[in-house]
Structure formats: structure tokens, C-alpha cells
Amino acid sequence: MNLTSSTSEASRPFLTWQRILDWAQEHYRYRTFSKDERIPTRDGLLYLVQKGAVRLVGTAQLSATTTKSKSEVSKPTTEETFLGFVGPGQPFEIVAQSPFTLGAYSHIDQTSVVWMYWNDLDNWPHFRREVLDAFRHQHQRKLLWLSTLGQRKTIDRLFGFITLLVEEFGEPTENGYCLPFPLTHAQIGSAIGSTRVTVTRLMGKLRQKGLIAIKEDNLICLPAKNN
């Protein structure tokens, strides 16, 4: 498993990362956010999570059902789709794209983010390559995510989604591998095209089957495999 704990930035070449942090603080390119605070982003900027976790979301600006009556002012669907986490040491970027809008929130309290122009990375060519490789990796993960969302049964999508998230962000505990932060059933539903109510019901089924476990503080776990 790919463990992204809150100290995983230590796995990066420490000196470069420390230099970037120093540079960011000196140039006021560093900010700490409280839980669920929206992170202001701009096209063309690169963001790096220093600690905590960032939640990416997407919003559809178009709908096949609301565009029907052109005379009314059709309200765009304002519900946000959960698109994944960005953990410590990981980059993200938000490119303005119609007909969908992407956004970022601080998922947990005390999440710190550094930002820069891509050109700023000219000072650290090796680090630039690491960032680009991180995006390559994120892209591969999203292809797996799309693979599970193509499954027809909601419970299969739910189980695939949880498996992928825990595989990427889970930390070892006595209950198996667990997500280090909570995720609401509404957020899960938004990702897999379902509702909070359905997610709650199907999570119960997955628990009964022993496929997932829930730790105190509502953390989702995959039990250690015993077969």
C-alpha cells in the first residue's frame, strides 16, 4: 500500500522541500486553512499540499434535464462531486474548464498549501520532474477510479471506490488499513452517482459482509485480508 501519512513529506528529498517551503513563506505563497474552507485557486498556478489533506471537487454547469426549457433561467446543478484527496507532498492544479468547474477545499483542519507559477520551478528542475511524475501517478489512479465508476451495480462502485481510496491513503491500524480522515456518506454518494441514503444502506451491507469496517470517529477501513 502507498502510505501517505502526515509525515510523508519526509520521503521527498528533504533539502529541496525545505528550500521550497522557505521560499514560499518568504514570498507569501503559503497559507493554512481550516476544515472545509475553500482554497482560492487560479488557472496556471501549481499548488503543493504541505500538510493536512485537500479535497478536490467538481461541479457540472450543464444538465440534459434543465436545459429543456430555455425560457426559464435554468439553475445550474450546484451539487459538488467529490473527486479525490491530495495528500502531503502532493501537487494539484485547478484548470478553468467549461462546462465543469473544479475546486479545492481544505479537508481537515490546519491544512497548509504552497503555491507558485510553473516558471518558479525553473529553480528546482529535479523537483519539477517529481511534480510531473506525481501528476502521472494521479492520472493513473483516476483511470482506476473511472474503471470502478463504470460498474453497473451501485454496491460494486461503492466498494471499488472505497478500496481505491484506502489503498492510496489508508494507514495501518489494528482494524486493517483505515482512511486517516472521515468522509461523509453524502460526499461518497456525490462521487459514485448515488445518494447519501443509498450509500448509508450499502455501507451497512458491506460491513455485514465483512468487506469494510468502521473505526471510531467514523473512519472507513479495509480489514486485513485473512484468506
Add this chain to the structure above:
Amino acid sequence: MNLTSSTSEASRPFLTWQRILDWAQEHYRYRTFSKDERIPTRDGLLYLVQKGAVRLVGTAQLSATTTKSKSEVSKPTTEETFLGFVGPGQPFEIVAQSPFTLGAYSHIDQTSVVWMYWNDLDNWPHFRREVLDAFRHQHQRKLLWLSTLGQRKTIDRLFGFITLLVEEFGEPTENGYCLPFPLTHAQIGSAIGSTRVTVTRLMGKLRQKGLIAIKEDNLICLPAKNN
């Protein structure tokens, strides 16, 4: 719109691309595939589409429903999820990942692919950066794709999915922007978590509303906006 026609490789610095092609042919790293032929891929290799189009697919190896009865040999779901196209001049890679398997097919006849180790790009540092930037772009597109798959109504997912595909691969025609190659309703269904039958019914609805059009040879189009 980002037009990826069969001649879009000309938009790349021509000389580098030509040198890479020469190198690939000289080193037997070039092959042409017929329609729907599986492209053999290996972890750690980088693939570049020279002409035609590659179809990426994913297969779930796990299911919340078949793991129920452990005594039976549970057949893994063998249905493949359509994960998108890779057009001329674009890179792709297939990283081995459990519990999902990714794969690539030649989507149209006479699709040519070049492959190399990442190290081979040491000869063309500028081109390496282009490849990495292309993956960044593909990653952003997949986030939009995930945004639409989070929509609850199948018709919204279908319309969002078609909009994103045509936006990326569409070519201008008198019918608006059209995909340059067909996509079956079963393939569309596999991407949006629905069935061939439902896709056929909802495509009819979208046509009735004038949100999409179908050209001869079954090509999907977004009509030019006239409002």
C-alpha cells in the same frame, strides 16, 4: 475546441517527432494495428499514438457481490469499462494496478503506436516535458469526466460524457462538432455505469431535445450553438 485530427501531429515540433519516428522504426518500436486489436503493453513503457486512435479500457477484478460466496470460484467481472481515447501525438501508459486492470485497443484500423522506455527520452528532454505536460492535461480531463459521472441522473452523465468527448476529439462539420470515429452504445454504457439498452433510449431523448445529433456512419455530434 481542441481538435485532434489525424494530422495533428504536425502541431508538434516536426523535427523531433520525425526523429522519434525514425528512431522507433529503426529499433522495431513501431507497429500498426487493425481495428479493435489489443495493443500489448508493459508496465514502465511509454506509448505514443502516431496515427489513428487508441481506446483505453479498465476491468474490475473485484466485486462486492461475487465475493459473497467464497466457496464458489467467483468469476471476475470481465466487462471492460471504456476510459477514453488517446489521439495522434498523445502519449499513454498502462501501469499494472490491482484490483483493476487497464488495457489498450486500437480503436480504428491502421492505428500506429510507438513505444519506448522513459530513459529513451533522455535524448529528447524537451519532448519529455511535452509528454509529461500531455499527461497533466489528460489528468485534468479525467477530473472533468469524474465530475460528470458523479451526477445522479443517467441522462446527465450521458450528456456530460458526450460533451467532454466531443469537446476533446470533435472535428467541425456542417452538423456541428462530431467525433471522427464511432462509439457503440455498449461502450458508452460501460463508461457511465449503464446498459446498452438505456443508452440507446436516452440518446434518442437527447436527439429529440436537439442536444446531440447523429451523422451518417453513426458519428455523435454536438450541434453548433445557435443561441
